[in-house]
Amino acid sequence: xxxxxxxxxxxxxxxxxxxxxxxxxxxxxxxxxxxxxxxxxxxxxxxxxxxxxxxxxxxxxxxxxxxxxxxxxxxxxxxxxxxxxxxxxxxxxxxxxxxxxxxxxxxxxxxxxxxxxxxxxxxxxxxxxxxxxxxxxxxxxxxxxxxxxxxxxxxxxxxxxxxxxxxxxxxxxxxxxxxxxxxxxxxxxxxxxxxxxxxxxxxxxxxxxxxxxxxxxxxxxxxxxxxxxxxxxxxxxxxxxxxxxxxxxxxxxxxxxxxxxxxxxxxxxxxxxxxxxxxxxxxxxxxxxxxxxxxxxxxxxxxxxxxxxxxxxxxxxxxxxxxxxx
Amino acid sequence: xxxxxxxxxxxxxxxxxxxxxxxxxxxxxxxxxxxxxxxxxxxxxxxxxxxxxxxxxxxxxxxxxxxxxxxxxxxxxxxxxxxxxxxxxxxxxxxxxxxxxxxxxxxxxxxxxxxxxxxxxxxxxxxxxxxxxxxxxxxxxxxxxxxxxxxxxxxxxxxxxxxxxxxxxxxxxxxxxxxxxxxxxxxxxxxxxxxxxxxxxxxxxxxxxxxxxxxxxxxxxxxxxxxxxxxxxxxxxxxxxxxxxxxxxxxxxxxxxxxxxxxxxxxxxxxxxxxxxxxxxxxxxxxxxxxxx
Numbered sequence: 001x002x003x004x005x006x007x008x009x010x011x012x013x014x015x016x017x018x019x020x021x022x023x024x025x026x027x028x029x030x031x032x033x034x035x036x037x038x039x040x041x042x043x044x045x046x047x048x049x050x051x052x053x054x055x056x057x058x059x060x061x062x063x064x065x066x067x068x069x070x071x072x073x074x075x076x077x078x079x080x081x082x083x084x085x086x087x088x089x090x091x092x093x094x095x096x097x098x099x100x101x102x103x104x105x106x107x108x109x110x111x112x113x114x115x116x117x118x119x120x121x122x123x124x125x126x127x128x129x130x131x132x133x134x135x136x137x138x139x140x141x142x143x144x145x146x147x148x149x150x151x152x153x154x155x156x157x158x159x160x161x162x163x164x165x166x167x168x169x170x171x172x173x174x175x176x177x178x179x180x181x182x183x184x185x186x187x188x189x190x191x192x193x194x195x196x197x198x199x200x201x202x203x204x205x206x207x208x209x210x211x212x213x214x215x216x217x218x219x220x221x222x223x224x225x226x227x228x229x230x231x232x233x234x235x236x237x238x239x240x241x242x243x244x245x246x247x248x249x250x251x252x253x254x255x256x257x258x259x260x261x262x263x264x265x266x267x268x269x270x271x272x273x274x275x276x277x278x279x280x281x282x283x284x285x286x287x288x289x290x291x292x293x294x295x296x297x298x299x300x301x302x303x304x305x306x307x308x309x310x311x312x313x314x315x316x317x318x319x320x321x322x323x324x325x326x
Numbered sequence: 327x328x329x330x331x332x333x334x335x336x337x338x339x340x341x342x343x344x345x346x347x348x349x350x351x352x353x354x355x356x357x358x359x360x361x362x363x364x365x366x367x368x369x370x371x372x373x374x375x376x377x378x379x380x381x382x383x384x385x386x387x388x389x390x391x392x393x394x395x396x397x398x399x400x401x402x403x404x405x406x407x408x409x410x411x412x413x414x415x416x417x418x419x420x421x422x423x424x425x426x427x428x429x430x431x432x433x434x435x436x437x438x439x440x441x442x443x444x445x446x447x448x449x450x451x452x453x454x455x456x457x458x459x460x461x462x463x464x465x466x467x468x469x470x471x472x473x474x475x476x477x478x479x480x481x482x483x484x485x486x487x488x489x490x491x492x493x494x495x496x497x498x499x500x501x502x503x504x505x506x507x508x509x510x511x512x513x514x515x516x517x518x519x520x521x522x523x524x525x526x527x528x529x530x531x532x533x534x535x536x537x538x539x540x541x542x543x544x545x546x547x548x549x550x551x552x553x554x555x556x557x558x559x560x561x562x563x564x565x566x567x568x569x570x571x572x573x574x575x576x577x578x579x580x581x582x583x584x585x586x587x588x589x590x591x592x593x594x595x596x597x598x599x600x601x602x603x604x605x606x607x608x609x610x611x612x613x614x615x616x617x618x619x
Contacts, residue, residue, distance in 0.1 A: 075502065075503075092503065168527050169536070173536070213536040215529055215536070216374050216482070216531040218483070218486035218487050219482075221486065222486045238378035239380075239381055252534070255535065256375045256376065256378040257379050259372055259376035260379060263369050263370050263372075268342075268370050271339070272342075278534050289572055293613065296610070298572075299342075299343065316436060317387065317437060318387075320436060321382060321383045322380050322382075324379050
């Protein structure tokens with residue numbers, strides 16, 4: 001007999017409400033409910049609509065964590081409503097929970113948002129296999145298990161938008177593709193059958209839109225309900241840019257490569273030298289702050305850098321282990 | 327309690343652009359009776375940028391750093407969130423992939439080293455919380471910070487991805503509602519400020535390539551702390567410190583509002599509470615003046 005008896009507890013919900021047809025500003029409605037340990041967040045959305053206010057609007061469809069329609073925010077955390085248990089939410093945040101749409105500024109009606117920007121970026125990375133296949137092939141195009149493994153679960157993405165709307169860069173830079181689009185791009189870049197390899201990588205390399213604008217905050221890895229881990233795909237795409245010779249010299253690529261040079265020379269980083277190597281003539285814009293830092297003893301000149309002990313080991317390992325070329 | 331002893335991975339920043347972090351780490355360790363054996367052989371962790379260029383090389387270098395901690399038979403302690411992430415991530419990948427571990431060890435073997443996986447990797451913040459104990463800190467406070475509202479700024483790489491970081495923390499941290507730094511502020515007698523941006527990104531890693539994005543994130547973080555009536559901010563990450571302390575002019579322009587607050591390293595805050603002097607904590611090195619001491 002199971003020892004996990006169903007329990008209930010009182011939870012206070014603060015729910016975002018907004019109807020773009022009639023409301024000038026959003027407002028919050030409060031609901032107090034007895035929540036059972038078996039419920040998921042979607043059950044609460046249903047109960048608000050069925051028991052409290054029939055006009056309450058949200059997206060839902062499969063209820064099995066596959067369609068990605070019901071993604072919302074609970075206490076600022078991007079959440080797939082049909083997957084997230086209420087017990088976990090209460091354990092995480094306590095008994096006061098705020099329910100909001102994925103992006104408040106894109107709200108159309110209550111939890112329903114305009115995901116147009118998400119889909120535009122999704123489309124922009126050519127999210128389909130591009131291959132010059134024969135019309136009447138004599139054999140199947142076989143993919144080995146090892147080659148399929150290279151997709152690294154990127155094909156599990158359900159396009160819920162959790163990572164996209166959790167990404168702080170998406171909120172600041174309208175052009176930025178965002179983690180979901182990158183993960184989708186990786187899914188095809190890693191597919192041995194795809195022929196658009198370099199072409200797609202070129203687009204991902206673009207300034208303001210592309211891979212180099214990621215701030216590496218790991219929010220996308222944290223929120224993904226399917227463990228796609230978009231940031232690891234972004235890193236893999238960075239690696240591909242260099243490996244495939246698509247990377248061109250810019251501040252971001254030089255910044256990445258500069259670490260190798262600095263480590264090979266000192267073991268530790270020469271921070272000032274790295275900025276100079278990355279920025280080249282653009283270093284001048286950093287001069288005012290650099291002078292202030294220098295006056296406060298925050299800048300070590302190149303001759304003052306303490307190098308790592310056993311530097312010969314590091315030099316040898318850099319020489320023998322490094323495979324990337326630029 | 328048996329004397330705590332760790333292998334200290336300083337990272338590069340503590341030896342260069344945040345010298346006060348190195349000073350205050352040693353001062354606080356001395357006060358707490360924690361022995362730190364500096365890993366002078368260690369190299370840069372790659373700071374997530376080398377990883378973009380040459381993932382395998384970064385694994386080899388980080389494994390080498392851990393191998394030196396293993397030689398001492400000690401837990402490695404980091405004092406930079408990004409060093410913590412890159413080192414912990416290397417450990418996780420090698421400990422869970424025998425083939426990768428063998429490939430890395432083949433390289434390390436060329437210089438007579440081996441990564442075994444025997445040393446843990448933790449940040450000084452969690453060493454203090456998990457091993458030393460906040461109650462003991464509380465007992466040792468001689469100058470309670472009771473007149474200050476202090477805004478914690480956690481820094482992404484200590485709290486995300488939580489599955490990875492919680493492998494090393496004995497007390498799991500909730501990335502959406504982190505408490506370790508708040509608890510430390512309270513243990514030092516201060517008032518912790520709760521604000522929305524405390525677990526957000528400072529923008530450091532996009533500073534060069536996406537300066538506007540980085541400046542907005544920095545500005546939002548300081549503004550959030552200011553709106554919470556903070557007297558100053560505190561962070562366990564020297565990279566967050568650099569961004570929040572030195573980039574206030576850019577941040578103010580980016581968000582259209584003058585923002586600036588003193589940003590102390592976690593070690594400096596503890597040091598103040600334990601009675602260390604301003605000189606011992608290197609408070610003169612800050613660009614945003616620390617004028618309350």
